Amino acid sequence: MPRPMRRRLVLRALDAAGCTFVREGAEHTVYACPCGEHKTAVPRHTDVTAGVIGSIIKQLPCLPKGWLQ
Numbered sequence: 506m507p508r509p510m511r512r513r514l515v516l517r518a519l520d521a522a523g524c525t526f527v528r529e530g531a532e533h534t535v536y537a538c539p540c541g542e543h544k545t546a547v548p549r550h551t552d553v554t555a556g557v558i559g560s561i562i563k564q565l566p567c568l569p570k571g572w573l574q
C-alpha cells in the first residue's frame with residue numbers, strides 16, 4: 506500500500522529515476538520516464554495522497570520496483 510508523500514520528494518525521486526520534465530499545467534506537473542513510452546502527472550499540492558502515489562507508480566511500469574517508496 507503506498508504512503509502519502511511530499512510533492513518535492515516525489516519530484517526528487519522522479520529526477521533520480523531519470524525521468525524528465527515535460528510541462529507545467531495549472532493543476533499538474535507532467536514528467537516522462539526514461540524509456541519514452543510513459544508519462545505521469547504530479548498534482549501541484551504540497552502533499553500527494555497515497556492514491557495518487559499508487560497511480561504514479563502504475564503509470565511508470567518501466568521503473569525498478571521501489572523507485573518511489
Ligand SMILES: [Zn+2]
Binds near residue numbers: 539542543565
Ligand atoms: Zn517507461
